[in-house]
Amino acid sequence: MLAVFFIIIILNFILPRAMPGNPASILANEYNLPPETVKILVSLWKLDRPLHEQFVAYIESLFTGQWGYSYKYYPRTVYELVMERLPWTLLLQGVTSITVPAFGMLMGILAGWRRGTKYDVAVTISAIIVYAIPYYWLALMFQYVFGYQLRIFPIAHALTPGASYSNFLEYVADVLWHLTLPVLVVTLTAYASYTLVTRNSMVDILEEDFMFVARAKGLPERTLMKHALRNALLPPLTMLAIRLGHIVGGAVITETVFSYPGVGYLIYESIMFKDYPVLNAAFFMLSITVIVANFAADLLYAVVDPRIRYVRRG
Amino acid sequence: MLWFRGRHIPIAIFIVILVLSLTLPYSDILVAQEAVLKIGMPDEIDSFNPFTSLFAAAGYVWGTLYDTLIYISANGTYIPWLAESYSIDERNLIITFKLRPNAYWHDGTPITAEDVEFTFNLVLASNYSDKLDKWGLRKYIEYVKAVDAKTVEFKLKEPYAPALFYIGAIIYPLPKHIWSKVDPLTFKNLENPVGSGPFKFAKYTSGVSIELVVNDKYYRGRPKIDKIVVVLYKSTDALMLDLMAGNIDAMTAVTVAPELVPTLLRDPNIRVVELTHSASLRWIGFNLDKYPFSIREFREAIAYTVDKQAIVNTVLLGYGYPAADGWIQPLFGGWYNPSVTYRKQNLTKAKEILDKLGFVDRDGDGIRETPNGTKLSFSILTISGRAEFERSAELIAGWLSKVGIEAKIEAQSLGTVDEREGRGNFDIGFMGMGMSRTTEIDYYIYERFHSLQAPPIGEYAGRNWFRYRNPEMDQLLEQQRRTLDPEKRREIVWKIQEIVARDLPALTLYMKTSLVAYRTDKYVGWIESEGPTSKLSVLSLSLKGPQVVTVVTQIIQTVPITQIREVTQVVGGTTMIMTQTQIVTGTVTTAPPGGIPTETVVAIVVLIVVLVAVAFLAMRRR
Numbered sequence: 001m002l003a004v005f006f007i008i009i010i011l012n013f014i015l016p017r018a019m020p021g022n023p024a025s026i027l028a029n030e031y032n033l034p035p036e037t038v039k040i041l042v043s044l045w046k047l048d049r050p051l052h053e054q055f056v057a058y059i060e061s062l063f064t065g066q067w068g069y070s071y072k073y074y075p076r077t078v079y080e081l082v083m084e085r086l087p088w089t090l091l092l093q094g095v096t097s098i099t100v101p102a103f104g105m106l107m108g109i110l111a112g113w114r115r116g117t118k119y120d121v122a123v124t125i126s127a128i129i130v131y132a133i134p135y136y137w138l139a140l141m142f143q144y145v146f147g148y149q150l151r152i153f154p155i156a157h158a159l160t161p162g163a164s165y166s167n168f169l170e171y172v173a174d175v176l177w178h179l180t181l182p183v184l185v186v187t188l189t190a191y192a193s194y195t196l197v198t199r200n201s202m203v204d205i206l207e208e209d210f211m212f213v214a215r216a217k218g219l220p221e222r223t224l225m226k227h228a229l230r231n232a233l234l235p236p237l238t239m240l241a242i243r244l245g246h247i248v249g250g251a252v253i254t255e256t257v258f259s260y261p262g263v264g265y266l267i268y269e270s271i272m273f274k275d276y277p278v279l280n281a282a283f284f285m286l287s288i289t290v291i292v293a294n295f296a297a298d299l300l301y302a303v304v305d306p307r308i309r310y311v312r313r314g
Numbered sequence: 315m316l317w318f319r320g321r322h323i324p325i326a327i328f329i330v331i332l333v334l335s336l337t338l339p340y341s342d343i344l345v346a347q348e349a350v351l352k353i354g355m356p357d358e359i360d361s362f363n364p365f366t367s368l369f370a371a372a373g374y375v376w377g378t379l380y381d382t383l384i385y386i387s388a389n390g391t392y393i394p395w396l397a398e399s400y401s402i403d404e405r406n407l408i409i410t411f412k413l414r415p416n417a418y419w420h421d422g423t424p425i426t427a428e429d430v431e432f433t434f435n436l437v438l439a440s441n442y443s444d445k446l447d448k449w450g451l452r453k454y455i456e457y458v459k460a461v462d463a464k465t466v467e468f469k470l471k472e473p474y475a476p477a478l479f480y481i482g483a484i485i486y487p488l489p490k491h492i493w494s495k496v497d498p499l500t501f502k503n504l505e506n507p508v509g510s511g512p513f514k515f516a517k518y519t520s521g522v523s524i525e526l527v528v529n530d531k532y533y534r535g536r537p538k539i540d541k542i543v544v545v546l547y548k549s550t551d552a553l554m555l556d557l558m559a560g561n562i563d564a565m566t567a568v569t570v571a572p573e574l575v576p577t578l579l580r581d582p583n584i585r586v587v588e589l590t591h592s593a594s595l596r597w598i599g600f601n602l603d604k605y606p607f608s609i610r611e612f613r614e615a616i617a618y619t620v621d622k623q624a625i626v627n628t629v630l631l632g633y634g635y636p637a638a639d640g641w642i643q644p645l646f647g648g649w650y651n652p653s654v655t656y657r658k659q660n661l662t663k664a665k666e667i668l669d670k671l672g673f674v675d676r677d678g679d680g681i682r683e684t685p686n687g688t689k690l691s692f693s694i695l696t697i698s699g700r701a702e703f704e705r706s707a708e709l710i711a712g713w714l715s716k717v718g719i720e721a722k723i724e725a726q727s728l729g730t731v732d733e734r735e736g737r738g739n740f741d742i743g744f745m746g747m748g749m750s751r752t753t754e755i756d757y758y759i760y761e762r763f764h765s766l767q768a769p770p771i772g773e774y775a776g777r778n779w780f781r782y783r784n785p786e787m788d789q790l791l792e793q794q795r796r797t798l799d800p801e802k803r804r805e806i807v808w809k810i811q812e813i814v815a816r817d818l819p820a821l822t823l824y825m826k827t828s829l830v831a832y833r834t835d836k837y838v839g840w841i842e843s844e845g846p847t848s849k850l851s852v853l854s855l856s857l858k859g860p861q862v863v864t865v866v867t868q869i870i871q872t873v874p875i876t877q878i879r880e881v882t883q884v885v886g887g888t889t890m891i892m893t894q895t896q897i898v899t900g901t902v903t904t905a906p907p908g909g910i911p912t913e914t915v916v917a918i919v920v921l922i923v924v925l926v927a928v929a930f931l932a933m934r935r936r
């Protein structure tokens with residue numbers, strides 16, 4: 001794991017810099033800056049220094065202090081930018097990491113359990129259709145219908161712009177009110193893959209010999225379900241672990257469409273503008289959570305999968 | 315039946331959210347008494363440091379928080395603003411500003427000449443100068459000096475026409491008692507910035523909004539609105555929906571897509587206006603260091619293949635106009651040379667020129683060859699993800715193929731395009747930039763056409779990436795900088811346009827007009843000619859009074875609404891730029907009858923239901 005960590009740190013430095021284009025002149029182009037400014041920015045960001053010096057500065061900024069200054073948001077530090085957005089990302093991603101698998105797996109389990117019935121067909125077909133709907137289209141439609149036509153949910157943002165709150169409860173209510181549409185749209189467009197995977201593995205398990213034996217023994221439905229679930233939930237749990245690994249990466253499209261302040265859009269911007277310090281910090285953070293999430297998933301298998309046990313040797 | 319109990323949880327969560335959301339409208343009622351202007355903007359905030367901040371939204375906010383010595387109105391008039399008056403001596407070397415006696419910083423400290431001196435010295439003569447002097451002012455300004463508490467004097471090294479623009483309208487005087495204690499390069503100024511403008515800073519919520527409250531002691535009189543909320547967006551679609559829903563009153567730093575205009579105009583409370591002072595120029599630049607683009611006649615032949623009006627009609631849906639060949643556009647009023655127009659499409663003429671150059675098709679494949687046998691096959695480099703650019707480039711490629719020139723379109727990321735153009739690794743480059751009448755004309759021409767900005771291929775060129783080198787042009791560019799007499803300077807600028815139109819280092823294509831929309835149901839006093847969200851417009855806004863007040867008795871009182879359309883221009887001292895009659899006039903398009911988008915929504919829902927039903931039936935038959 002340590003080796004992976006070091007490779008990540010090195011790749012993290014090389015990859016963004018391997019992309020063509022100079023951050024200063026990209027900004028100059030976007031904001032119509034005179035050539036004199038480009039020269040100033042290059043020296044300000046130390047882009048004129050040799051690569052090995054930049055690498056030392058990169059390592060230093062990674063382990064000490066604030067991860068350096070952002071180029072695009074200069075003079076704000078990367079740490080400041082990330083910390084402003086991270087709570088919103090964790091909230092949105094955290095909530096959808098519960099709603100999406102929960103809803104998806106529930107539908108999948110029910111469909112798999114009643115395989116071959118009308119209910120199964122309805123769930124499967126609707127899941128396939130919903131899976132094919134482009135996310136941003138559905139989001140726009142929801143904004144249009146619920147935000148503009150019916151006016152029951154806000155069109156954008158995480159808070160009401162310019163609102164003042166008399167107590168904390170009002171603030172929480174405002175946050176939840178703004179969270180509803182993004183969560184609803186993410187859930188609707190992302191649940192389908194969980195449903196399909198869960199249903200298929202459920203159907204497979206139910207056809208297994210041991211289930212046949214269990215049924216023949218005359219075990220109650222409830223116990224049968226328990227046996228089936230324990231085995232059928234492994235694939236969707238793997239999907240969940242992968243999803244959790246990306247939790248700090250944010251959701252670029254959701255954040256863009258709903259103007260939700262999050263890390264995803266920051267990363268997207270930093271790629272567009274070759275904002276190296278932000279990119280480095282973001283991918284550093286992302287790779288750590290992915291490693292941790294995978295590790296956690298491995299541990300989780302031991303709990304869920306009856307075939308895997310961590311045995312203390314010796 | 316384990317799962318039935320679980321099914322209630324999402325429903326319960328939904329109900330809780332619904333109930334909680336009912337408590338929200340109360341917060342709106344609390345602020346309903348105030349005149350709160352909400353302006354939507356597509357950006358985030360980098361900082362409120364006028365030296366380092368680049369973002370449009372941040373710029374709008376610190377442009378409202380701080381005042382400049384001079385304000386340039388949309389028609390190019392210089393209005394003394396924080397300065398009561400200004401004067402220039404007869405040798406054109408000393409500019410003197412007299413500050414307003416009743417001007418105070420937001421924290422109550424008087425604004426003095428010392429503050430102005432301090433701010434300019436940061437740029438001109440401090441440890442930070444080489445990082446802060448983005449405009450190269452040190453080359454032209456000898457010193458800045460506070461003569462007395464309210465008078466400040468600038469001494470130039472030589473006559474420099476753009477000086478008044480940079481000193482008066484670009485650099486924001488900052489409070490010395492705050493900025494002398496900080497590092498101006500890394501000072502973010504996000505917490506309680508102290509400014510001089512009509513509105514004071516109140517609150518910044520990252521990714522959501524910036525709130526500004528009225529400055530009661532503003533030296534030009536208290537604005538009639540109490541609060542401005544600048545609302546930040548990441549997507550223009552959400553911004554437009556919020557405008558339609560009435561959640562914001564106006565928009566800035568973003569334009570309305572032409573396709574949206576009919577939808578917006580269906581709402582009687584929304585007005586769509588064309589900004590008269592700013593528009594975006596699009597052009598194709600040629601790599602002049604590369605054969606055959608080095609031949610002037612060849613470039614002219616390409617110019618004759620392009621139908622600028624057709625691009626405007628198809629790509630911009632008519633919201634634009636063909637650009638004049640001389641780079642400077644009618645937008646700039648008197649600076650524009652009316653005798654420089656544009657070459658209309660003439661394919662026969664283009665073919666004639668190509669034939670005369672000896673570029674003929676010898677192998678009969680429909681593509682011409684140069685006399686030494688290489689095919690006239692080029693690439694048009696454009697930026698990916700910008701549909702407008704790509705569509706225009708495709709039209710141009712189509713016309714070129716009609717005269718026997720093959721052109722492929724290469725769409726690459728902004729970074730790649732910028733790098734390739736800068737280093738001269740391209741044939742034809744498609745580019746665009748915003749142009750504003752309120753910006754000094756020198757900004758658009760000097761670095762664009764000066765040979766000093768054209769290093770050899772391989773080295774990065776910022777603006778003159780066509781690598782246009784013409785000693786006559788260099789001389790004219792220098793000369794216009796030194797000429798302060800507006801009439802004489804105008805003659806030089808006119809000459810520059812003639813040369814650009816003749817030499818065609820780049821072929822200008824069209825000007826894309828800037829459409830903006832705002833709501834009329836809450837405020838009156840919008841000044842459309844200045845731009846609805848400009849400082850002048852915002853200062854003239856007031857809450858719409860009740861149109862009809864019914865009293866319990868039989869008397870019906872009507873309160874008239876005064877709609878201010880004219881700008882009262884305070885012109886003290888001498889005005890540098892002559893006020894010309896507007897050549898470009900703002901037009902407001904009338905609402906055409908159009909279809910209702912709800913029908914589309916219904917149609918899509920019906921389609922989905924039908925699809926599901928069909929699929930369901932098909933599965934059952936099995």
